[in-house]
Amino acid sequence: MTRPVETVAPDDDVSDVLTRLAKADFSGFPVVEDGTVVGIVTETDLVDLFQPSDRRLWIPVGFPPFIETMTYGVDLSWSDLDVGVDLVKSAGKPIREVMVTDVVTVSPDDTVETVIDHLADPGRDINRLPVIEDGELVGIISREDVLRTLSEHDVAV
Numbered sequence: 001m002t003r004p005v006e007t008v009a010p011d012d013d014v015s016d017v018l019t020r021l022a023k024a025d026f027s028g029f030p031v032v033e034d035g036t037v038v039g040i041v042t043e044t045d046l047v048d049l050f051q052p053s054d055r056r057l058w059i060p061v062g063f064p065p066f067i068e069t070m071t072y073g074v075d076l077s078w079s080d081l082d083v084g085v086d087l088v089k090s091a092g093k094p095i096r097e098v099m100v101t102d103v104v105t106v107s108p109d110d111t112v113e114t115v116i117d118h119l120a121d122p123g124r125d126i127n128r129l130p131v132i133e134d135g136e137l138v139g140i141i142s143r144e145d146v147l148r149t150l151s152e153h154d155v156a157v
Contacts, residue, residue, distance in 0.1 A: 001131045001139030007032040010096035017095055018046050030130045031099045037130050037137050039099030105132045119143050
């Protein structure tokens, strides 16, 4: 496991966390409040905020006084503008609004097999597991950590 663990707080701004992730060599943070893990936030959670959504502009067409109009839906590709608008709308949001609260954790005494089972769970897309001991966050294990360890110890899988 990796320690110490870099964490964020539930009230940290999305923009601040995005900035920290951009400089980090990992892709997610445990969210900790009063020493307890209350969530996890990943690049994917944050990128989802800024994906251009289906924006459709509805234009009424007709002659004044528009008694009989036809409405046309024009699909606009706003890409950069759309992302910019989403960024401005989401930048001040607290992480608590985007974090995942159903966090899978392990203890320092769990086996490598248990860790691998969690990381390989087809029903979840887990890349990291907070390690909890006596209710406190003591480390984190990523998929990369497991693969590196297996490779270093030349373990046949």
